[in-house]
Each structure stands twice: as C-alpha cells, then as structure tokens.
Amino acid sequence: NAGVTQTPKFQVLKTGQSMTLQCAQDMNHNSMYWYRQDPGMGLRLIYYSASEGTTDKGEVPNGYNVSRLNKREFSLRLESAAPSQTSVYFCASSEMLNLVGYGYTFGSGTRLTVV
Amino acid sequence: DAKTTQPNSMESNEEEPVHLPCNHSTISGTDYIHWYRQLPSQGPEYVIHGLTSNVNNRMASLAIAEDRKSSTLILHRATLRDAAVYYCILLSSNFGNEKLTFGTGTRLTIIP
Numbered sequence: 001n002a003g004v005t006q007t008p009k010f011q012v013l014k015t016g017q018s019m020t021l022q023c024a025q026d027m028n029h030n031s032m033y034w035y036r037q038d039p040g041m042g043l044r045l046i047y048y049s050a051s052e053g054t055t056d057k058g059e060v061p062n063g064y065n066v067s068r069l070n071k072r073e074f075s076l077r078l079e080s081a082a083p084s085q086t087s088v089y090f091c092a093s094s095e096m097l098n099l100v101g102y103g104y105t106f107g108s109g110t111r112l113t114v115v
Numbered sequence: 116d117a118k119t120t121q122p123n124s125m126e127s128n129e130e131e132p133v134h135l136p137c138n139h140s141t142i143s144g145t146d147y148i149h150w151y152r153q154l155p156s157q158g159p160e161y162v163i164h165g166l167t168s169n170v171n172n173r174m175a176s177l178a179i180a181e182d183r184k185s186s187t188l189i190l191h192r193a194t195l196r197d198a199a200v201y202y203c204i205l206l207s208s209n210f211g212n213e214k215l216t217f218g219t220g221t222r223l224t225i226i227p
Contacts, residue, residue, distance in 0.1 A: 042202065042217030043159065090158045103161030104215055
C-alpha cells in the first residue's frame with residue numbers, strides 16, 4: 001500500500017509564479033486535508049475535503065485554492081506564490097477517526113521555497 | 116476547540132520507559148484524546164487514541180486520568196527511533212467533521 005503520495009517532493013518558485021501540489025491516496029478514505037508546517041511550529045490546516053465534491057477552508061486558506069478531483073485526489077494550487085508561502089506542505093487522508101485503530105495518514109511532504 | 120498543554124521538550128535514556136504528559140482541562144465529554152508523532156523530515160503518524168479508558172497498542176499505551184483533564188502517553192522501552200515530536204490533540208466525535216488541530220508538541224530526545 002502506498003498510502004498518501006505527494007508530488008513533487010521539492011520545489012523552488014519565484015515570487016508570482018503558480019503551481020499545483022498533487023496528492024493521491026489509495027485507502028478509499030472519504031476525507032482529505034492540506035496542512036502547512038513552518039519551521040519550529042506545528043501543522044496548520046489550509047483546506048480540507050470531508051467527502052468527494054466538497055471543500056472547506058481551514059485555519060490559513062488565504063493564497064490557496066483546492067480541487068477534490070475525485071475520491072483519490074486532492075490538489076492544492078498557489079496562484080501567485082509569495083515568500084510567506086515558503087513551507088513544508090503535508091497532505092493527509094482519514095476515515096472514521098474515532099473508531100479504534102483508525103487515524104489520519106500523512107504523506108511525506110512537499111518542501112516549497114519561494115524566492 | 117479545546118486546547119492541550121504539553122512540555123516543550125523531554126529527554127529519556129534509551130531502553131527506559133518514557134511518560135509524555137498532556138493537560139486538557141477544558142476537554143468536553145465528546146472529545147477524544149489523540150496522539151501523533153512526527154519523526155525528523157517526515158509527516159506525522161498516528162500513535163494512539165482514547166476516550167475514557169486506558170488504551171494499549173503495539174506502539175504505546177495511553178493512560179487517561181479519571182476526570183479526563185490530563186493524559187499520559189507511555190512508551191514502554193524507548194529506542195533511538197522514538198526520537199520525535201509528539202502531539203497530543205483533542206478531537207470532537209462529530210463524524211464527518213473531524214479536523215486535527217496541532218499545537219507545538221513535545222520534542223522527545225533519546226539519549227543512547
């Protein structure tokens with residue numbers, strides 16, 4: 001099982017450029033999430049999708065857009081990158097969190113630098 | 116959202132038990148207590164969760180106070196691979212709307 005796959009792993013952008021971070025999960029989970037993690041800090045939620053066809057804003061959505069393409073894929077787009085968006089981005093998926101043994105599964109992250 | 120309080124850092128010797136505390140004095144009756152850990156340069160991984168009773172799994176044990184205002188994650192025999200940031204998170208049991216909110220966690224250092 002691959003779990004949650006994120007691409008690319010590393011990216012350098014110039015200020016004002018756009019890009020899309022891709023995320024795919026193979027666990028048939030309904031819910032998917034995008035987080036960012038700045039140095040020395042915990043993860044902050046950008047957007048989430050509770051089910052296919054729905055998306056909602058998290059704690060820090062400004063400057064980002066998302067698309068839940070199908071049940072497997074959830075992409076994050078930066079339309080005009082800014083240095084403040086330099087961060088590590090994590091995608092996650094989950095299902096029925098509070099049943100014993102279930103929890104979020106995270107990808108390995110995308111390290112994005114905006115210069 | 117109910118908040119948790121954890122020490123910023125802890126150290127432990129290899130092969131000894133580790134007790135990671137978490138205070139959550141404003142926990143509500145429907146909040147579950149979740150623990151995740153983040154190894155260096157990796158995404159967080161699920162460790163354990165519970166509601167009222169103590170829980171055990173292959174990774175760790177979770178001890179929950181009777182009043183549920185605090186909990187302790189127990190690693191029974193720490194190894195170097197357990198060096199990570201450990202997050203204690205409260206999660207409402209509102210199905211379909213679960214969102215993990217991370218604090219800064221406890222950075223656990225294992226001393227060989």
